[in-house]
Amino acid sequence: MAPAAISWYCFTQEEKNDLEHSWSLVEAKKNHIACDIYEMIFNQCPEARRLFPKLKFVGSKPDRKNNEFAFQAMRFMQVIEGAVKALDHLTSLDVILDNLGRRHGKLEVNGKFRSYYWSVFLECSIYCLRHAFSKRMNDKEVDHVIILWRYLLRDVMKKIKAGTTADIAHRLHQMSIDDSRKYSLPAIQHKESNASSAGTDFDDIL
Template sequence: MFDEREDCNDFSSSIENSTCPSPQTSIMESVERLSADEKRLLQKTWIIVSRDLNDIGGKIFEMIFAQSPDTKTLFPFMKKTSHGKNEKVSKDIQFHGLRFMQIIESTIKSIDNPRDLEPLLDNLGRRHGRLTERTNFRPHHWSVFIECTLFHFRVLISH
């Protein structure tokens, strides 16, 4: 058995020093360049992160909305809310968060063959690209999304 915490602490510190791929480098190319040790570390870390996909996904989106309230306008289910917390909206947040986490899970499961994900990610990119054209999506939303995701991953890894 491996020591999840020790390896994942290494991963957590490597997240701090990581950089996003350049525009000339695709996500697929970045995944293909991962070393065997980096892939193993991601897989071990995912064991911890994935223990409750629904909960963590919902928390990520709730934090995104709290950190950047203007992102609420990007999601049709958030437009339904009037005053206070709406149970239907909360379930929609959980569901969207779960779908997000499932995409990450698919990536981890296909880490040795990332090109297998191209059809899924291409479709996802096209759908989100159309949404970007029709909404008030701003480039800073990406950094909010990434930081909220990494925050919750770090919390899970450190416990």
């Protein structure tokens, strides 16, 4: 049975306007915010560094001047920006986020990615966005919009994680099929036939 589709939070038009307005206040600083998010991720979850072997670190902090660091940070920010730009048609992001999640499936199967990283990404994003908003909005306004941002980014992460889960399930299924073929009777008979033709006792190669 296919998993139930994950629904997006239903924002009112006023809430969409508030999200778009808050983004407009910090959009010019999005590169800096992206780097802040990634630096915080690495501080909170140092083991995530192994996902990016090309990144350079100065002590415990990533080298912000490193092109690879800036590139990875901006790729993540593009996902955030894409969500706020698609508030009127969020379902159009489903395929994109699913594919993004599926690209992480291999990393998780290989032990390089952990599912709790998505929670770390979410919390670090919310923290850095709150910090950026606080420079342009009062506390009450920040408290209001950050709730909306949490709804939005929570669903983004859910969509990506669903893609990861689907890819892992597919990979495990393929592995089970490969194992079944490997140990099927025809395969064993073929192996035995080859051993006999080579003049080798079959029992000696098990």
